[in-house]
Amino acid sequence: MTLRCLSLRLRRKQFLPSILSLLTICVLLLFCVKHSYITEPSHIAMDMQIIPKYNIDCSAIYDMDPVEVGKSLLIKKKDVVESKDESLAYLTSNCTLFRKYRGYDNVCVTEEEQDFPIAYSLVVHKSAWMVERLINALYSPSNIYCIHYDQKSSVQFISAMEGLAQCLPNVFITSKKESVYYASISRLKADLNCLSDLLGSEVKWKYVINLCGQDFPLKSNVELVSELKKLNGRNMLETSRPTPAKKQRFTFHHELKDASFEYQKLPVKTEYVKNPPPHNIEVFSGNAYFVLSRKFIEHMNASGVPGEVPRSKPDITDLMSKTRLVKWQYLEEQLYPPCTGTHVRSVCIYGAAEMRWLLNYGHWFANKFDPKVDPVLIQCLEEKLKEKQKLFQSVSLTCHKG
Numbered sequence: 001m002t003l004r005c006l007s008l009r010l011r012r013k014q015f016l017p018s019i020l021s022l023l024t025i026c027v028l029l030l031f032c033v034k035h036s037y038i039t040e041p042s043h044i045a046m047d048m049q050i051i052p053k054y055n056i057d058c059s060a061i062y063d064m065d066p067v068e069v070g071k072s073l074l075i076k077k078k079d080v081v082e083s084k085d086e087s088l089a090y091l092t093s094n095c096t097l098f099r100k101y102r103g104y105d106n107v108c109v110t111e112e113e114q115d116f117p118i119a120y121s122l123v124v125h126k127s128a129w130m131v132e133r134l135i136n137a138l139y140s141p142s143n144i145y146c147i148h149y150d151q152k153s154s155v156q157f158i159s160a161m162e163g164l165a166q167c168l169p170n171v172f173i174t175s176k177k178e179s180v181y182y183a184s185i186s187r188l189k190a191d192l193n194c195l196s197d198l199l200g201s202e203v204k205w206k207y208v209i210n211l212c213g214q215d216f217p218l219k220s221n222v223e224l225v226s227e228l229k230k231l232n233g234r235n236m237l238e239t240s241r242p243t244p245a246k247k248q249r250f251t252f253h254h255e256l257k258d259a260s261f262e263y264q265k266l267p268v269k270t271e272y273v274k275n276p277p278p279h280n281i282e283v284f285s286g287n288a289y290f291v292l293s294r295k296f297i298e299h300m301n302a303s304g305v306p307g308e309v310p311r312s313k314p315d316i317t318d319l320m321s322k323t324r325l326v327k328w329q330y331l332e333e334q335l336y337p338p339c340t341g342t343h344v345r346s347v348c349i350y351g352a353a354e355m356r357w358l359l360n361y362g363h364w365f366a367n368k369f370d371p372k373v374d375p376v377l378i379q380c381l382e383e384k385l386k387e388k389q390k391l392f393q394s395v396s397l398t399c400h401k402g
C-alpha cells in the first residue's frame with residue numbers, strides 16, 4: 001500500500017493541476033495512509049512490492065544498450081522509492097511470510113557449496129533493506145552471517161536487524177555492540193566482535209568475509225566457493241608499505257574529537273608518540289575489508305599466522321586484492337571508466353551503465369551502492385547473480401524447502 005501511495009505522489013507532478021484530480025489524489029492518499037496502519041503483514045506482500053521492481057531489461061543493461069541505459073537514467077531521476085526500515089521490521093514479525101516473500105525457502109545449493117560454508121561479518125548502521133538484499137544475494141543455508149549494528153542506529157533499523165536474526169536461523173546479532181566512528185578503532189572492534197562470535201559458532205566455516213551496508217557482491221555463492229578454494233588457505237587483503245602520512249596514524253596517539261555532522265567524531269592526531277609495536281612487528285597498511293581463513297582467525301592471538309603475506313613480498317594494492325572494488329574519483333579515466341552514479345567523499349556510488357565493467361573486473365564485491373542513487377543497478381545485479389548461481393551450479397543440487 002505504502003508503495004502505491006508513493007508512486008501516486010510521484011506521479012502527481014505530471015498531473016494537470018485540475019482540482020478534481022488533486023481531490024482524487026487526496027482521497028487516495030488518505031485511503032492509503034489509513035490502510036498502512038491497519039494492514040496485516042500478510043497483506044503487505046500480497047498487495048505490494050516493498051522492494052520496488054522496475055520494468056527494465058537487465059540483459060540489455062549488461063550489453064550497454066543505449067535505450068535501456070537511458071531508461072535507467074530516467075528512473076534514477078524521478079522514480080526512486082525508498083524502502084523504509086519499518087517495513088522490514090514489520091514484515092519479519094511474520095517469519096513464514098518474510099521467508100516466502102524473499103525466497104529463503106527455495107534456495108538451492110550444490111554439494112560443493114554445502115561442504116564449504118562461508119562466514120560473514122556485516123558491520124552495518126542504516127538502510128535495513130539493503131542489508132537484507134545483501135544477505136539474500138549471498139544466501140546459502142550452510143553459511144553463517146553475523147550482524148553488528150551500531151549502538152547509534154535507529155530503533156527501526158535495530159528492530160529490522162533483530163527481525164532478520166529471528167527469521168533466519170543462520171543469521172545472528174553479535175553479542176557485543178560498539179558505537180562505531182569512521183576510521184577509529186571502534187570500526188575494527190565491531191568486526192572483531194563478530195569474528196570472535198563466529199569462531200564460537202557450530203558452523204565450521206572455512207573463510208570469513210567482512211561487508212558493510214553499502215557493499216554488494218559481484219559473484220554468486222557458488223562462484224565465491226570456487227574462488228575461495230583457489231586461495232588454498234591464503235588470505236586475501238590489501239597490504240602496502242605505508243606512506244609517511246599514513247605512518248603517523250600508528251606512530252602517534254589519536255583521540256576521537258567532535259567533527260562535522262556527517263562523521264560526528266573523527267580520530268585526531270596528538271603529540272604523544274606511541275611505543276613501537278612488540279615482537280619487531282612491521283606495520284603495513286590496507287583497507288577495512290578482508291577475506292581471511294578460519295586458521296588465521298584462530299591463530300590471531302597466537303604466534304604464527306597461517307596465510308600470511310611474507311614481509312619480503314611486494315605490496316598488494318587494492319586493485320590486486322579482490323576484496324573490494326572501490327572507484328576513487330581522482331583515478332577515474334586513468335585506471336577505470338568514469339562513474340555513472342554520483343560521488344560521495346571522492347568515492348563513486350555506481351550507476352547502471354557500470355554493470356558490465358563491475359561484473360567483469362574480477363573483484364568479488366564492490367562499494368558503494370545506494371538504491372537512492374541507482375535502483376536499477378542493484379535490481380540487475382541481483383538478477384545477474386541469480387543467473388550466474390544457476391549457471392555455475394553443476395549436478396548434486398539440494399533444495400531447501402521450508
Ligand SMILES: *[C@@H]1O[C@H](CO)[C@@H](O)[C@H](O)[C@H]1NC(C)=O
Pocket residue numbers: 040042094096097
Ligand atoms: C503469517 O503469514 C502467513 C502466510 O501469509 C499467514 O498464513 C499467517 O496467518 C500469518 N501469521 C500471523 C500470525 O499473522
Ligand SMILES: *[C@@H]1O[C@H](CO)[C@@H](O)[C@H](O)[C@H]1NC(C)=O
Pocket residue numbers: 192195196199297298300301
Ligand atoms: C583472542 O584471545 C582472547 C583471549 O584469549 C579471546 O578472549 C578472544 O576470543 C580471542 N579472539 C579471537 C578472535 O580468537
